[in-house]
Amino acid sequence: MHTSKKVIGSSGLALILAMVLVLSGCSDNEAQVNNEPKAQETAAGTAGTNAPAGQKDGKYDPPVEIVAAQLAESNWVYDSGDDINNNVWSRYFSDTLGIKVKLDWTAAKAEDYTNKLNVIIGSGDNLPDMFQVNSTQLQQLVEEGQLADLTEAFEQSAKPFTKELMNKDGGIGISSATFDGKLMALPNLAGTITNNDVLWLRSDWLKKLGLAEPASIGDLEAIADAFVNKDPDGNGKKDSYGLGIAQGPVMTGGDVADLGGWFAGFKAYPGMWVKGSDGKIVYGGIQPQVKEALLKLQELYKNGLIDKEWIVKDGGKLGEDIIGNKLGMWYGGNWNSLWPIDVSKNADLVNLKPYSIVSVDGSKPVVQAVNPTVNSYTVIRKGYEHPEAAVKLLNEFQEKMWGATSENAKFGANMNVTPVVSYFKYPLVQSWPTTKDIPDNLDAVEAALASGDSSKLNSEQIEAFNAIQAFKKGDIAKGYGTMRQFDAFAIIKKDNLPNQLKSEFYGAPTPTMVTKKSSLDKLEQEVFTKIIMNKGSGEDFDKFVADWNSLGGEQITKEVNDWKASH
Amino acid sequence: MRYLRSFKEHTILHLMLLPAIILVLVYCYYPMAGIVIAFEKFSGFKGMLHSPWVGFDNFTYVFKMPEFLPVLRNTVWIAVMKMIGNLIVPILIALLLNEVVHTFIKKGVQTLIYLPHFLSWVILAGILKDILSPSSGVVNQVITFFGFNPVFFLGDNQWFRFVLVATDIWKEFGFNTIVYLAALTAINPSLYEAALMDGASRWKQTLNVTLPGILPIIILLGTLSLGNVLNAGFDQIFNLYTPATYSSGDVLDTLIYRIGIVDAQYSVSTAIGLFKSLISLFFISSSYYLAYRLANYRIF
Numbered sequence: 001m002h003t004s005k006k007v008i009g010s011s012g013l014a015l016i017l018a019m020v021l022v023l024s025g026c027s028d029n030e031a032q033v034n035n036e037p038k039a040q041e042t043a044a045g046t047a048g049t050n051a052p053a054g055q056k057d058g059k060y061d062p063p064v065e066i067v068a069a070q071l072a073e074s075n076w077v078y079d080s081g082d083d084i085n086n087n088v089w090s091r092y093f094s095d096t097l098g099i100k101v102k103l104d105w106t107a108a109k110a111e112d113y114t115n116k117l118n119v120i121i122g123s124g125d126n127l128p129d130m131f132q133v134n135s136t137q138l139q140q141l142v143e144e145g146q147l148a149d150l151t152e153a154f155e156q157s158a159k160p161f162t163k164e165l166m167n168k169d170g171g172i173g174i175s176s177a178t179f180d181g182k183l184m185a186l187p188n189l190a191g192t193i194t195n196n197d198v199l200w201l202r203s204d205w206l207k208k209l210g211l212a213e214p215a216s217i218g219d220l221e222a223i224a225d226a227f228v229n230k231d232p233d234g235n236g237k238k239d240s241y242g243l244g245i246a247q248g249p250v251m252t253g254g255d256v257a258d259l260g261g262w263f264a265g266f267k268a269y270p271g272m273w274v275k276g277s278d279g280k281i282v283y284g285g286i287q288p289q290v291k292e293a294l295l296k297l298q299e300l301y302k303n304g305l306i307d308k309e310w311i312v313k314d315g316g317k318l319g320e321d322i323i324g325n326k327l328g329m330w331y332g333g334n335w336n337s338l339w340p341i342d343v344s345k346n347a348d349l350v351n352l353k354p355y356s357i358v359s360v361d362g363s364k365p366v367v368q369a370v371n372p373t374v375n376s377y378t379v380i381r382k383g384y385e386h387p388e389a390a391v392k393l394l395n396e397f398q399e400k401m402w403g404a405t406s407e408n409a410k411f412g413a414n415m416n417v418t419p420v421v422s423y424f425k426y427p428l429v430q431s432w433p434t435t436k437d438i439p440d441n442l443d444a445v446e447a448a449l450a451s452g453d454s455s456k457l458n459s460e461q462i463e464a465f466n467a468i469q470a471f472k473k474g475d476i477a478k479g480y481g482t483m484r485q486f487d488a489f490a491i492i493k494k495d496n497l498p499n500q501l502k503s504e505f506y507g508a509p510t511p512t513m514v515t516k517k518s519s520l521d522k523l524e525q526e527v528f529t530k531i532i533m534n535k536g537s538g539e540d541f542d543k544f545v546a547d548w549n550s551l552g553g554e555q556i557t558k559e560v561n562d563w564k565a566s567h
Numbered sequence: 568m569r570y571l572r573s574f575k576e577h578t579i580l581h582l583m584l585l586p587a588i589i590l591v592l593v594y595c596y597y598p599m600a601g602i603v604i605a606f607e608k609f610s611g612f613k614g615m616l617h618s619p620w621v622g623f624d625n626f627t628y629v630f631k632m633p634e635f636l637p638v639l640r641n642t643v644w645i646a647v648m649k650m651i652g653n654l655i656v657p658i659l660i661a662l663l664l665n666e667v668v669h670t671f672i673k674k675g676v677q678t679l680i681y682l683p684h685f686l687s688w689v690i691l692a693g694i695l696k697d698i699l700s701p702s703s704g705v706v707n708q709v710i711t712f713f714g715f716n717p718v719f720f721l722g723d724n725q726w727f728r729f730v731l732v733a734t735d736i737w738k739e740f741g742f743n744t745i746v747y748l749a750a751l752t753a754i755n756p757s758l759y760e761a762a763l764m765d766g767a768s769r770w771k772q773t774l775n776v777t778l779p780g781i782l783p784i785i786i787l788l789g790t791l792s793l794g795n796v797l798n799a800g801f802d803q804i805f806n807l808y809t810p811a812t813y814s815s816g817d818v819l820d821t822l823i824y825r826i827g828i829v830d831a832q833y834s835v836s837t838a839i840g841l842f843k844s845l846i847s848l849f850f851i852s853s854s855y856y857l858a859y860r861l862a863n864y865r866i867f
Contacts (some may be wrong), residue, residue: 229742
């Protein structure tokens with residue numbers, strides 16, 4: 001009895017404390033509300049001290065300070081004594097521009113950065129003055145009215161060279177950062193067709209089985225059949241696969257064993273927004289060509305040409321199959337030669353080469369669609385005194401990287417030490433020429449290889465040049481990755497540079513996308529997977545199209561067309 | 568008055584309780600205030616107190632989602648099977664181990680079956696993909712040895728849920744067994760002596776001494792596990808499911824993950840979370856009541 005009394009006593013105590021908590025919870029919330037104006041005051045206070053900053057020759061005097069947040073990955077290398085706060089770029093910015101970027105916080109991994117920023121946005125914490133966001137976060141912050149309008153800053157402060165580079169993608173990046181005619185962010189551009197697929201293929205297996213380079217999907221099927229049934233690796237076991245697909249499946253190109261290249265061969269573009277026959281924009285994943293492509297994959301699967309266990313294998317697992325001489329053909333991005341292919345573990349992999357992707361009717365070249373790539377956006381908090389500072393930082397970054405006064409050894413990377421010190425990673429405000437890999441680096445390196453004169457190459461190109469030279473001199477382990485990557489660049493340049501198909505939609509997610517897209521994507525993956533694995537039929541695809549439309553896809557399509565009309 | 572007096576008498580003891588109470592308050596009760604965002608169109612910058620109030624809109628949205636019912640069905644199926652398995656298997660193993668006389672074997676088995684508890688599902692998923700592989704996995708080699716066709720356990724909707732339940736039990740039964748073994752040692756040996764005197768066999772002793780002896784623990788763990796009726800186990804499913812098994816493996820927690828983390832729709836995911844909690848509360852309360860009525864046993 002005594003025990004039970006005590007129990008009741010303590011539960012009574014807990015009840016009282018719980019009530020205290022509710023009360024303290026309330027007062028705390030009030031405190032939070034009271035806090036907000038205070039925080040704004042302090043922000044305004046610092047801005048106030050910066051306000052009288054005059055400008056002399058484009059340099060702030062006295063210097064201005066920008067409180068920023070940045071991704072600074074743990075594997076970045078610095079010169080001795082330097083760090084993310086004090087390095088060649090930060091000194092340069094403060095010497096020539098009078099801008100001091102003060103990092104409020106950094107994250108060591110891209111995922112951590114996104115999560116941390118999401119938490120800050122989700123909790124309404126104080127934003128830094130300058131930071132990078134992805135397109136969803138950009139949309140959120142614009143809707144909340146938290147960002148500064150950069151239209152005027154960009155118009156007045158961007159140098160002609162900066163404007164040229166920022167519009168090299170046909171203005172798509174800038175357009176994706178424009179809301180109601182106002183530029184709300186500086187897009188960080190990257191190459192677009194760089195994401196196109198090539199067909200990675202074991203050339204030694206082809207030769208051994210007496211097969212030619214594929215010219216159509218039919219040829220590809222024959223190759224897959226031979227790879228499965230004719231023991232290409234000669235180990236006497238029927239243990240190799242035809243066409244590799246990674247789990248997911250990934251519908252767009254530029255991955256490992258994705259389906260982007262396969263679909264493109266049927267003029268099917270899941271994951272992309274394409275022009276329909278009536279000129280309106282339609283979703284690529286619900287077009288009849290997709291059905292045709294899926295049923296062909298199903299046929300391959302039924303005939304045993306696709307690994308029955310593909311749905312549980314990711315890129316890394318496929319890498320094991322590749323190294324183990326089990327997989328010799330898959331669609332993938334140009335960088336597959338660097339990963340998951342690993343020549344140091346299997347010397348025969350040197351025969352893995354990129355080939356042009358093929359179409360079902362044999363027509364060439366196959367046009368692949370790409371999402372106009374904007375890696376991230378640099379934004380300025382609303383109310384920050386000097387929004388043009390971000391534009392000035394961008395000016396200097398692009399000028400010193402690719403402009404007339406570029407100094408690669410000083411600002412790009414120091415190649416003379418191991419590990420290489422990559423200075424170009426440090427600045428927060430970045431944007432890269434969209435033609436960097438294809439054709440710029442490719443052409444420059446090819447020209448240098450032909451002439452033997454590497455003096456005109458920038459640091460990144462020299463690295464590639466040296467690797468390819470090493471490969472040609474027999475240092476396979478050092479040179480294979482870059483050598484074959486540049487082979488892939490050359491193929492993509494030949495096939496796709498003259499005919500590019502860009503996804504018509506490149507804005508921030510529309511309202512219905514925010515609420516419905518992940519469900520629709522999941523449905524798409526589920527249905528496509530079932531059809532490939534012969535657990536679904538063409539009818540299931542038709543049902544998927546109807547479901548997709550009724551579950552929000554129709555509304556999204558309408559929103560995308562409305563967006564297009566205003567961009 | 569009596570409470571107050573006992574409170575005074577045990578001031579020191581109550582003070583010792585304080586750190587634990589504060590922890591519970593800060594980490595369990597204080598965050599509950601966040602439930603309010605389930606009824607709002609939450610925006611971080613407007614804050615919990617100033618986001619627009621939308622009433623039950625988020626709940627109607629969730630209940631109208633076409634995936635909601637299948638997901639709920641999967642969740643309940645998987646969670647209930649796991650609850651039953653995780654209750655029965657450890658009791659059986661504990662009773663069997665209790666009969667083992669050889670201490671070395673007993674301790675050895677105990678340690679071995681207890682180990683998987685410490686492996687994370689990320690690692691286990693990789694191992695399971697290998698041992699359950701239809702072409703090279705150990706399990707399927709045994710199956711084909713006996714002349715059956717190999718089964719793609721992780722890619723087949725008919726098998727996937729059983730795999731989830733079986734692997735979860737395999738991972739946790741060792742840990743749960745220890746709790747029952749501890750309860751077994753607490754049974755007064757004189758009861759066994761008395762039973763022996765009365766001529767009870769080993770089996771009769773188990774039935775009439777051992778089981779009633781650990782009944783409170785069984786009821787306690789059973790009741791507590793009822794609160795998990797909508798917890799199908801996020802880590803496990805997230806690491807094992809694929810588009811091919813979405814229709815049998817997608818559960819509330821993976822839905823919350825997609826809506827809350829991937830899409831950052833905090834209000835909707837909070838609404839689902841609140842729904843989950845209410846169902847759990849209902850089950851815990853009713854099992855508490857049942858335990859009291861049927862077994863005359865109070866946990867609190």
